[in-house]
Amino acid sequence: MPKPTKGARLGGSAAHEKLLLANLAKSLFEHGRITTTEAKARRLRPVAERLITKAKKGDIHNRRLVLQQITDKSVVHTLFTEIAPRYENRPGGYTRITKIGNRRGDNAPMAVIELVEALTVAQQATGEAEAATKRAVKEAEAKAEATEAVEDAAPAEESKEA
Amino acid sequence: MAVPKRKMSRSNTRHRRSQWKAAVTPLVACERCHEPKQQHIACPSCGTYNKRQVLEV
Numbered sequence: 001m002p003k004p005t006k007g008a009r010l011g012g013s014a015a016h017e018k019l020l021l022a023n024l025a026k027s028l029f030e031h032g033r034i035t036t037t038e039a040k041a042r043r044l045r046p047v048a049e050r051l052i053t054k055a056k057k058g059d060i061h062n063r064r065l066v067l068q069q070i071t072d073k074s075v076v077h078t079l080f081t082e083i084a085p086r087y088e089n090r091p092g093g094y095t096r097i098t099k100i101g102n103r104r105g106d107n108a109p110m111a112v113i114e115l116v117e118a119l120t121v122a123q124q125a126t127g128e129a130e131a132a133t134k135r136a137v138k139e140a141e142a143k144a145e146a147t148e149a150v151e152d153a154a155p156a157e158e159s160k161e162a
Numbered sequence: 163m164a165v166p167k168r169k170m171s172r173s174n175t176r177h178r179r180s181q182w183k184a185a186v187t188p189l190v191a192c193e194r195c196h197e198p199k200q201q202h203i204a205c206p207s208c209g210t211y212n213k214r215q216v217l218e219v
Contacts, residue, residue, distance in 0.1 A: 098211050098216045101206060
């Protein structure tokens with residue numbers, strides 16, 4: 001079960017935060033990059049990435065789930081037809097947050113949140129290779145542990161017999 | 163209501179305020195334009211971060 005967010009909501013109430021994040025997500029998908037406060041950008045990132053994950057599945061059920069949050073049909077259409085296919089090979093991490101310093105007036109830390117570019121062929125290859133080596137290391141460790149466990153168990157039995 | 167019993171001396175006031183200082187912002191040279199900028203924040207003069215253009219200048 002997902003853990004509820006602790007602390008104050010953006011905008012004061014849960015309903016206001018929901019609307020605010022939905023509007024930010026809509027603007028992000030519409031323009032590709034938006035400038036906002038760092039706190040809002042950090043809260044927006046998981047919301048937007050979940051919507052993109054739904055868009056990648058691409059079926060009518062997921063489209064209706066996305067439409068519950070983003071009510072603008074044209075934005076949802078671009079999300080499903082243009083943004084989602086771009087991230088076909090990317091396993092998450094569809095947005096990038098860059099800090100741009102504090103705002104004049106209230107000194108609030110600002111950030112740019114943007115949709116990242118599609119993976120190039122070279123990037124995809126390195127990603128797959130890294131994943132493969134990680135898997136290999138994990139399997140090797142698991143094997144080593146299993147053999148150690150057997151070795152530990154054998155002498156213990158011998159001592160009992162003696 | 164709790165209130166101060168004695169007037170605070172000028173000496174005590176000034177000792178307290180002598181600790182009231184502003185910290186210098188640590189700055190590094192921008193990779194691209196070598197202007198001083200804050201660490202982990204896009205360069206305000208050339209608008210790049212990690213050699214990627216973030217801001218329009």
